[in-house]
Structures are given as structure tokens and as C-alpha cells.
Amino acid sequence: MTTTLSFPVPSAVGSLDQYIQSVNRIPLLTEKEESDLAHSFRDDGDLDAARKLVMSHLRLVVAIARGYLGYGLPHADLIQEGNVGLMKAVKRFDPTRGVRLVSFAIHWxxxxxxxxxxxNWRLVKIATTKAQRKLFFNLRGMKHDSATLQGDEVLAVAKQLGVKPEEVREMETRLSGHDVALDAGPDDDEERFAPIAYLADPHAEPSEVLAEQQLARLQDRGLHDALASLDERxxxxxxxxxxxxxxxxxxxELAAEYGVSAERIRxxxxxxxxxxxxxxxxxx
Structure with missing residues (x-):
């Protein structure tokens, strides 16, 4: 039987700070309450029980997402993605294993x-395989400053993470690299050449230029028609x-404007x- 609990629902409108304050007011579950709700969801398909499990752990998502602000991505979007992981965790949670949901949900x-x-961190993807992603996140956490790792430090990191030293050097190079604009910025000196000026264009032949322009017009029309097929919202x-x-x-921001939840907007x-x-x- 589902435990009777009252949860203040986070407002769909307002600022991110207001959302965080709202989720921090949601009461934590005791071990028995959590077990009862998890059994109700798993055994009886009680969606309200699943909702209460999710709601009581929203503050955990906020805390975890705050640790990733250094990547320059919106805090609200980090929280939203973390909430998706939390819902996946609740769906897969087995209360008979004797583990609290908080420990299980952190991974998801x-x-x-x-x-x-x-x-989303960069246009040029820096980590495409599972091993590279593990190295990417661990290396950022192990480096205490922006200085380049020396030989002994590279070997120590490689040994600790179980990868090759050259993989550590390559990932460090990717992490320390900066995106370079191909075009000159509005404040650049007119006599300076942007990187794009040094690139040869193999498609400058007039017929190819016309063909590309026609294709661009067709693509614009296709995008226009695709957008037109959607409802106004x-x-x-x-x-x-x-x-x-x-x-x-x-x-x-869109959730606040339309008066619905961020999950509904997603x-x-x-x-x-x-x-x-x-x-x-x-x-x-």
C-alpha cells in the first residue's frame, strides 16, 4: 500500500533559484517510506508512487548538476538532463536489494x-568512445591547475586510470585546446587575415557555386515547410x-512562458x- 505523503510541487514558472528552493523544501523519505513506494511502483505500477520517489530526490540532481558548471553549459539544462537520469533510476530501482535509491540514482x-x-561542450567532439569519456571526466578532475602534465605525472595518471600514456597526452591536448574562429571578428584589424583566408576553396567553379546556391534554396524551403507543419506552440x-x-x-525559460513543466517542454x-x-x- 502506498505511503501517504504530501509533496509541494515545484512551480512551473519563475526563476531557476525559485525551482531550487522549491525542490529543497520537498521532504526526504525514510527508508520504510522509500521501500513502500518502490514496492508499490514495481509490483502495482503505481505511477504516483514513482512520482513521489522522483520528487523526493530532485535536490540530489541539483547538487550533482552544480558540480558540472565548469563546462560552461546552462545550469537549468544540466538539471533537466539529470532529472531524466533520475527517472530512469526510479524505473530500474529494485527495493529488495537493500540499497537506498540515492546510492543507485547517482550513477544514472x-x-x-x-x-x-x-x-554539447564543443563543436568538435573530444570524447567519442566509452574509454575516452571516462578519461575525459577523470582527467579534468585529477588536474589541479591548468599547467601541462609532466612525464612522471602522465605516467602516474595513465597507471591510475588504466590507459596508455599517449592517450593521456592526447586527451590533455584536446582539453587544453581552444576553439578558433575561422572568420575575422568585428574588432579585428582589416589587414589581418583570418584562418579562413588561408584555406583554398575547391568548389569555386561557377557551375558548382550555382548548384550549391540552388541546393541551399531547396533546403531552406524544406526547413520552412517542415516548420510550417508544426502547431504554433x-x-x-x-x-x-x-x-x-x-x-x-x-x-x-520556455516552461515559465507556457506555464508547463520543463519536462513537458522537452x-x-x-x-x-x-x-x-x-x-x-x-x-x-
């Missing part, structure tokens, strides 16, 4: 945040998230993107 929350960071969400010339709107966005992909594939 970090896994979703790690995946999000690797997808979905079109606005996709445009604000992916097609904005300025800073992209976060899930929580669902609408995913459904709209899938519909657009199908539309563009048919157009192509």
Missing part, C-alpha cells in the same frame, strides 16, 4: 549529464531552442524535431 544522473556534456519552441540568432532559450521539442526529420526526409 551522472550518466545523463555526462552524455549531455559530451554532446511546437514551432515557437523549436525556433527559440534551435533557430534563434541570440542565446537559445532554456527549457525552464517532450514537445522531441516530438516536433522527430516530425521535422520525417518531413525533411520526405522532402529530400
Amino acid at each position: 544522473i551522472k550518466a545523463e549529464i555526462h552524455e549531455y556534456i559530451v554532446r 511546437s514551432r515557437a519552441i523549436v525556433s527559440r531552442r534551435w533557430l534563434s540568432e541570440g542565446d537559445a532559450a532554456t527549457l525552464h 517532450q514537445i521539442e522531441a516530438k516536433a524535431m522527430q516530425k521535422m526529420r520525417t518531413q525533411l526526409a520526405a522532402f529530400a
